Amino acid sequence: MVEVSLVDVTKRFDKTVAVEAMSLTAPSNQFLTLLGPSGCGKTTILRLIAGFEHVNHGDILFDGKSILALPPERRGVGMVFQRSALFPHMNVRQNISYGLRYRRTGDSSTRVLQMLDLIGLRGLEKRRPDQLSVGQQQRVALARALAPQPGILLLDEPLSALDAKLRDSLRFEIRQIQQSLSLTTIYVTHDQIEALAASDRIAVMSMGHVEQVGTPTDIYLRPATPFTASFVGHTNRFEAVVASADTDRSDGAVSVELQDHHFVAQAQGDRQLHFGEAVVLFVKIEAVVLDNTRANQMPVTLIGMEYQGETTVVQLRSTIGMHSARIPSEEAPSLRLGGKILASFAPEDTLLFRQNETPG
Amino acid sequence: MNVRRARRGLLILLPLLFLAAAFYYPLLRLFREGLTENGRFTFRFLTDVFVDPYFLRVIVFTAKQAFWSTLLSIAIGLPWAYVFTKYRFPFKSTLRSLTIVPFVLPSITVAVGFILFFGNNGYLNQALMFVFGLESPPIRILYSLPGIVLAHAFYNAPLVARMVSAQWEQIDPAYTESARSLGAGRVRRFAGITLPMLMPGLMTSSMLVFIFSFLSFPIVLALGGAQFATLEVEIYTQFIVLFNEPTGAALAILEIILSLLFTFGYILLEGRFTRPVGGRIHHATEPLFRWSWGRGLLWLFIVACAILYIGPLGSVLADSFTRSWAGHTVLTLDWYAAIFRPEYNALIGAAPLRAVQNSLQTAAGAMLGALVVGVPIAFAVARGRFRGRRLFDTVVMAPLGVSSVALGAALLAAFLRPPLQLGHGWLAIVLAHTILAYPFVIRAVVPILEGLDRGPVEAARSLGATGWRAFLDIELPLIRRGLLVGAVLAFAISLGEMSATIMLARPEWKTMPLVVNDLRAARSFGGASAMSCLLMAITAIAFVVIERFGARIFGGTKWSKSA
Numbered sequence: 001m002v003e004v005s006l007v008d009v010t011k012r013f014d015k016t017v018a019v020e021a022m023s024l025t026a027p028s029n030q031f032l033t034l035l036g037p038s039g040c041g042k043t044t045i046l047r048l049i050a051g052f053e054h055v056n057h058g059d060i061l062f063d064g065k066s067i068l069a070l071p072p073e074r075r076g077v078g079m080v081f082q083r084s085a086l087f088p089h090m091n092v093r094q095n096i097s098y099g100l101r102y103r104r105t106g107d108s109s110t111r112v113l114q115m116l117d118l119i120g121l122r123g124l125e126k127r128r129p130d131q132l133s134v135g136q137q138q139r140v141a142l143a144r145a146l147a148p149q150p151g152i153l154l155l156d157e158p159l160s161a162l163d164a165k166l167r168d169s170l171r172f173e174i175r176q177i178q179q180s181l182s183l184t185t186i187y188v189t190h191d192q193i194e195a196l197a198a199s200d201r202i203a204v205m206s207m208g209h210v211e212q213v214g215t216p217t218d219i220y221l222r223p224a225t226p227f228t229a230s231f232v233g234h235t236n237r238f239e240a241v242v243a244s245a246d247t248d249r250s251d252g253a254v255s256v257e258l259q260d261h262h263f264v265a266q267a268q269g270d271r272q273l274h275f276g277e278a279v280v281l282f283v284k285i286e287a288v289v290l291d292n293t294r295a296n297q298m299p300v301t302l303i304g305m306e307y308q309g310e311t312t313v314v315q316l317r318s319t320i321g322m323h324s325a326r327i328p329s330e331e332a333p334s335l336r337l338g339g340k341i342l343a344s345f346a347p348e349d350t351l352l353f354r355q356n357e358t359p360g
Numbered sequence: 361m362n363v364r365r366a367r368r369g370l371l372i373l374l375p376l377l378f379l380a381a382a383f384y385y386p387l388l389r390l391f392r393e394g395l396t397e398n399g400r401f402t403f404r405f406l407t408d409v410f411v412d413p414y415f416l417r418v419i420v421f422t423a424k425q426a427f428w429s430t431l432l433s434i435a436i437g438l439p440w441a442y443v444f445t446k447y448r449f450p451f452k453s454t455l456r457s458l459t460i461v462p463f464v465l466p467s468i469t470v471a472v473g474f475i476l477f478f479g480n481n482g483y484l485n486q487a488l489m490f491v492f493g494l495e496s497p498p499i500r501i502l503y504s505l506p507g508i509v510l511a512h513a514f515y516n517a518p519l520v521a522r523m524v525s526a527q528w529e530q531i532d533p534a535y536t537e538s539a540r541s542l543g544a545g546r547v548r549r550f551a552g553i554t555l556p557m558l559m560p561g562l563m564t565s566s567m568l569v570f571i572f573s574f575l576s577f578p579i580v581l582a583l584g585g586a587q588f589a590t591l592e593v594e595i596y597t598q599f600i601v602l603f604n605e606p607t608g609a610a611l612a613i614l615e616i617i618l619s620l621l622f623t624f625g626y627i628l629l630e631g632r633f634t635r636p637v638g639g640r641i642h643h644a645t646e647p648l649f650r651w652s653w654g655r656g657l658l659w660l661f662i663v664a665c666a667i668l669y670i671g672p673l674g675s676v677l678a679d680s681f682t683r684s685w686a687g688h689t690v691l692t693l694d695w696y697a698a699i700f701r702p703e704y705n706a707l708i709g710a711a712p713l714r715a716v717q718n719s720l721q722t723a724a725g726a727m728l729g730a731l732v733v734g735v736p737i738a739f740a741v742a743r744g745r746f747r748g749r750r751l752f753d754t755v756v757m758a759p760l761g762v763s764s765v766a767l768g769a770a771l772l773a774a775f776l777r778p779p780l781q782l783g784h785g786w787l788a789i790v791l792a793h794t795i796l797a798y799p800f801v802i803r804a805v806v807p808i809l810e811g812l813d814r815g816p817v818e819a820a821r822s823l824g825a826t827g828w829r830a831f832l833d834i835e836l837p838l839i840r841r842g843l844l845v846g847a848v849l850a851f852a853i854s855l856g857e858m859s860a861t862i863m864l865a866r867p868e869w870k871t872m873p874l875v876v877n878d879l880r881a882a883r884s885f886g887g888a889s890a891m892s893c894l895l896m897a898i899t900a901i902a903f904v905v906i907e908r909f910g911a912r913i914f915g916g917t918k919w920s921k922s923a
Binding site (some may be wrong): 071072073077079084087098144148284 | 513782813815816819820821822823825826827829834837838849
């Protein structure tokens with residue numbers, strides 16, 4: 001199917017810059033997720049690709065050919081919106097077959113039935129959108145977008161209006177359908193769990209530019225920027241200064257200090273850090289343990305516990321601030337609120353960045 | 361992208377061109393008429409108006425009657441709002457929506473009803489003379505200030521009630537409850553808490569009532585008699601009765617300046633007082649139908665209101681079905697037969713059936729015109745972010761600030777006098793009605809457009825529909841209700857319009873309200889009543905459609921104006 005490329009795209013609304021000099025490729029047949037907080041420009045990217053907005057600068061290519069001159073109806077893009085955007089005055093069948101009117105793709109009624117089978121809603125073709133549940137509405141919206149066999153599928157937070165259970169099952173279905181059709185798909189969400197679960201590749205976005213593109217494991221385990229490190233997963237963040245003389249060891253281990261604490265941390269990539277440089281240290285909350293088995297240790301006071309089923313998140317206070325740790329729930333009963341304990345984490349579980357690091 | 365922008369620009373250009381030709385050019389002609397003499401510029405006609413004690417008296421009377429009309433409308437509207445906010449009773453929502461009826465009720469029919477009911481020989485006086493055994497009619501208010509003021513209150517009190525009760529329902533009862541717990545009595549709670557909080561609704565609605573009463577024409581013409589003329593009536597007299605067009609034009613210029621100032625003042629006031637509208641706060645209501653002596657005053661008010669509203673309208677209905685015959689009153693359908701007669705009628709100088717046809721034809725034309733002009737403007741108002749937006753708003757809103765008679769005078773000067781003499785005046789009437797009606801189309805369509813989700817339209821585009829197809833397939837069906845309501849309103853307004861029409865209509869183009877007026881002037885009330893009932897019946901149908909599909913339209917007032 002189609003490969004989508006954004007080349008140096010800039011989009012401004014009045015004076016605010018929504019997307020700035022951004023380049024990104026959605027490879028053919030893959031599921032690419034744009035992940036970022038609201039206002040980072042991810043929805044704008046979708047709307048630029050669909051043709052509802054126009055770039056101020058740069059180009060958008062489908063299989064290497066610029067499509068900027070094409071109106072939305074000639075781009076061959078299927079789109080699913082945040083709120084289903086079904087045509088309220090048409091029933092399910094009419095909604096799904098709408099796109100077939102304008103593309104001669106064989107028999108429309110068999111195609112509609114095919115689509116209804118695909119989303120498991122056969123028998124509801126006479127229903128109006130307001131007679132469907134929110135989940136069914138999104139399924140119909142998906143079927144409507146897929147019916148004319150688009151080369152690209154764009155999904156703009158299609159699950160955000162759904163409750164948690166339904167969200168999981170529909171996400172799974174979307175991924176299944178995408179894989180069975182080998183359809184180039186661009187999915188927009190602010191929900192990291194959604195992004196990690198469904199994507200081939202994730203582009204983490206912040207303030208109109210891409211922070212990092214990579215596989216879900218890359219993004220989760222090897223964040224390239226402080227933004228990605230703090231946005232993906234739950235992390236503890238420390239601001240420290242480099243205490244050792246430059247990055248002296250070949251494995252990238254660096255000694256840092258903050259107030260009276262000394263930690264050994266892992267510099268990301270081939271960053272050369274120098275003595276006295278201000279750095280940020282990230283530790284995932286599941287990497288923190290409540291004993292002295294890891295190299296970096298700090299005395300803490302237990303001030304809160306949140307039972308979350310399999311795991312329990314504990315709130316800790318030390319002389320350098322507040323921290324969190326995720327521990328197996330069976331360890332929780334032995335803990336006492338207000339108790340003074342030791343928390344530790346391993347150097348290889350840390351992520352170290354320069355403060356004021358420019359995104360690379 | 362540029363092609364699309366150009367196409368969109370063209371869509372807006374058409375209504376603007378229409379306004380230029382049918383409103384701004386005529387206005388220019390009117391100004392020329394009143395400000396030139398033998399082709400040379402002069403202030404003579406305008407200064408003459410200010411020197412002549414007669415005209416000064418007219419100006420003072422216009423303001424005076426508008427002032428008293430406003431006061432009386434508040435005096436009736438405020439307790440009315442109180443009843444609707446504080447009590448519950450059967451058919452409350454129906455009655456609430458009936459308050460928009462005066463807006464679509466042709467005012468000449470109300471004037472006829474007032475004559476029949478409040479007249480010296482009217483139903484009310486006859487009833488009072490019979491009950492109390494009086495020799496002479498006790499109520500003599502017609503053809504004087506009180507009659508005009510009462511009729512204006514009939515029209516405008518519902519407006520005050522509607523706007524004030526909307527405000528009242530936004531006031532959290534916690535305010536008065538806390539005042540009560542602090543020891544404030546009933547009077548102090550109302551004067552100190554409730555009244556100040558009602559002020560925005562009260563101020564804006566009274567400003568609106570003042571403007572409407574200042575510019576009211578049919579009621580003053582019918583109920584003012586020979587002595588009591590307002591500016592509006594005087595313009596008509598100068599143009600149509602005395603053929604003194606320069607003086608008429610000077611008066612119209614004066615009135616246009618005043619009414620634009622008032623409208624500007626109203627917009628300022630509304631802007632200052634408009635607050636974000638929250639949800640309706642739940643108010644504990646008491647059942648209305650429970651008698652106690654403390655409620656004597658309340659019931660007196662309700663009965664008086666019932667008489668004020670049912671009396672005149674009922675009189676028109678009764679009068680249209682009866683005639684006196686050998687000293688008795690008998691039922692008859694003669695009046696209805698008479699208004700459908702195709703032969704020439706000397707009282708109205710035309711054939712009555714022709715007038716019915718004229719009205720329907722004119723209303724159809726005005727409806728079409730109002731849609732063609734109003735819908736693109738509505739789209740621009742709801743969607744448009746473009747350069748010159750403020751100027752655009754002013755240009756399309758200005759017609760709201762010009763009175764109907766002055767508009768008629770302007771169109772008369774522009775189209776029925778040399779060099780342009782466009783036939784027999786039908787086109788000019790349709791233009792006038794279009795100008796008066798298109799703001800209502802905007803008012804009906806804009807809220808729906810603003811509430812419309814762009815999603816379905818964009819979905820249609822990405823499914824292969826061109827912009828135009830997406831408009832036809834998706835947007836048009838979704839705004840259909842607004843279009844229907846706007847069209848019906850435009851039709852009803854045109855049907856009941858008399859002020860601009862009377863300036864433009866030749867005998868062969870008389871419309872139904874003009875026939876009612878002619879028959880009223882000839883004191884042939886049976887025919888006037890029958891024709892009024894026909895008008896009211898069509899109005900009632902319009903009301904049902906509007907009520908069914910979009911009563912919300914009258915929630916605000918920015919685009920509203922009396923017909």
